[in-house]
Amino acid sequence: MRAVVVVALLMGALGPLAPVVAQPAASPATPADAAATEAAPKKVLRYAIRVAETGFDPAQVSDLYSRTITAGIFDAPLRFDYLARPVRLKPSTAQALPEISEDFKTLTFRIKPGIYFADDPAFKGRRRELTAADYVYSIKRHYDPVNKSSNLYILENALLPGLSELRQDALKNKKPFDYDREVPALKLLDRYTFQVRTELGDPRFINNFADAMLGAVAREVIEAYPGKTMEHPVGTGPWRLAEWRRSSLIVLEKNPNFRDVFYEETPDPADTRMVEAAARLKGRKLPMVDRVEIAVIEENQPRWLSFLRNEFDLVDDVPQEFLPLYMPQNKLAPDLAKRGMQAVRYARADLYLSYFNMEDPVVGGYTPEKVALRRAISLAVDLDKVIRLPRRGQAIPAQGPIPPGTFGYDPTFRSEMSQHNVGRARALLDLYGYVDKDGDGWREQPDGSPLVIEYTTEPDGEKRALAELWQKALDAIQVRLKFRFGKWPENLKAANAGRLQMWGVGWSATAPDGDAFLGLGYGPNKGQSNKSRFDLPAYNKIYARQKRLPNGPERQALMTEAQRLLVAYMPFKAEVHRIYTDMAQPWVIGYDRNIYMRDFWAFVDIDVEQQTRARP
Incomplete structure (x- = not known):
């Protein structure tokens, strides 16, 4: 499920590989040692995230970006x-x-x-x-x-x-x-x-x-x-929060009290880039960089251009609109390869979905006409076009919520979740009374009241491109759609409180198991992972049963049955499982992506001389 695009010029990027030798036991630091350490240039790793953090309390944060920071502290x-x-x-x-x-x-x-x-x-x-x-x-x-x-x-x-x-x-x-x-x-x-x-x-x-x-x-x-x-995290991890400008800049520095932990990582033998990097880093005390500066840049273009100008040392998730030019056919562009850039392409165990609030009077409910409305909206969305255009081919259509790379995923499972059929969507709406009663070209609800769908999203370029396709999809079935734009942290709060009718949101696994994705529809999880507030007794029973079982055919069958119920009631439109590409500058040593491990900063090093020469 994971492929690494290996970038050449390792000798230039990493320098000659030093032989691995036994290290003597550490002796007490001398004044000369302290002076040398003080004189050594500070190693600073800089990059940007696309969504603002919410805070740094492990008991309170749930978003990926904040949890990444807390994982380091x-x-x-x-x-x-x-x-x-x-x-x-x-x-x-x-x-x-x-x-x-x-x-x-x-x-x-x-x-x-x-x-x-x-x-x-x-x-x-x-x-x-x-x-x-x-x-x-x-x-x-x-x-x-x-x-x-x-x-x-x-x-x-x-x-x-x-x-x-x-x-x-x-x-x-x-x-x-x-x-x-x-x-x-x-x-x-x-x-x-x-x-x-x-x-x-x-x-x-x-x-x-x-x-x-x-x-x-x-x-x-x-x-x-x-x-x-x-705003006041204090932990035992390798990092401490040194500076925080909310929604702008997060600065982490080495925790002086961090225990002795040494680089002992063993890469896949087939990954020559990481084999060589791991050999060079073996036995080094972690963390190897002194400071991590994380900027918040929501718009894709300035974030990507800052990386190309060498202002950032890596980019976590290359914006998809730039992939055709800089990763043609999923391979690093020659000009970037000449610069020694490193690219890691991988399938993140995740799901992007658009959920319906099951407690909303328009799109929610379990009666046949409400189910028909949600299924018609789902059928109107053309996932092939979503993947081809705004996502630039960097995704696969979702048949249900469980993604590849996790237990419960069945590559042979096919469902209505991924189908596009405008004629069938219109027929469903006609059958259940969603027709144009006043002749204005738009459908009304069966009782004659207005039918307006409100979809919440964020104002960045990628989300606007996705919104445009949703607009065209619902126009095709004569259903009014209006958008509500808001910042991601505010949308998250509103979603948890049940105040949004629809929202498009991603969900990433924290472990290689599909349970968390089935949990998106589990009734007791309402207001937490279950943003749709779906609560079906038959589904809840199946979910609880599979949770107790060891991995095997019996559990797999229950997980598939649970997915079929989600398809039937459509509390959310499971859209795609995404494929990501990260890039690192040639002076970043040892960068890789473990999709279940949030913090990577302790496991990378910086060639300061090369970094300094390249800085604008």
């Missing part, structure tokens, strides 16, 4: 191996992978001693060690109503005994959440060991402990900055 117990393909879990702050009971209901984690949080006034001048209690506290924070966790459903679906009751007690009695009350789900065995118990027994629950949403926070910090935790 906060340590989850586990992480995905940066270069392993297929992906695999490995310990981060944990001493080893957790002990898991045979029924998958109990996970026991042992945390490494000697890991410290970044310094903060909340610690009153003392070094603050990470302990098992910090993870217990961090898990509980998702249940605290004050935090309005958008990821609470992940934990609630696992059925952690006692935690939902603790949350309901706080809500019912309008009192502060009781963090000190013991619950059966979470048990401290000693200073560095904690146990998590679930009633569900999900074999894949372990994957959540590699996600930054379960990154450890210190209770003292949270209590020292009430109401400001989104």
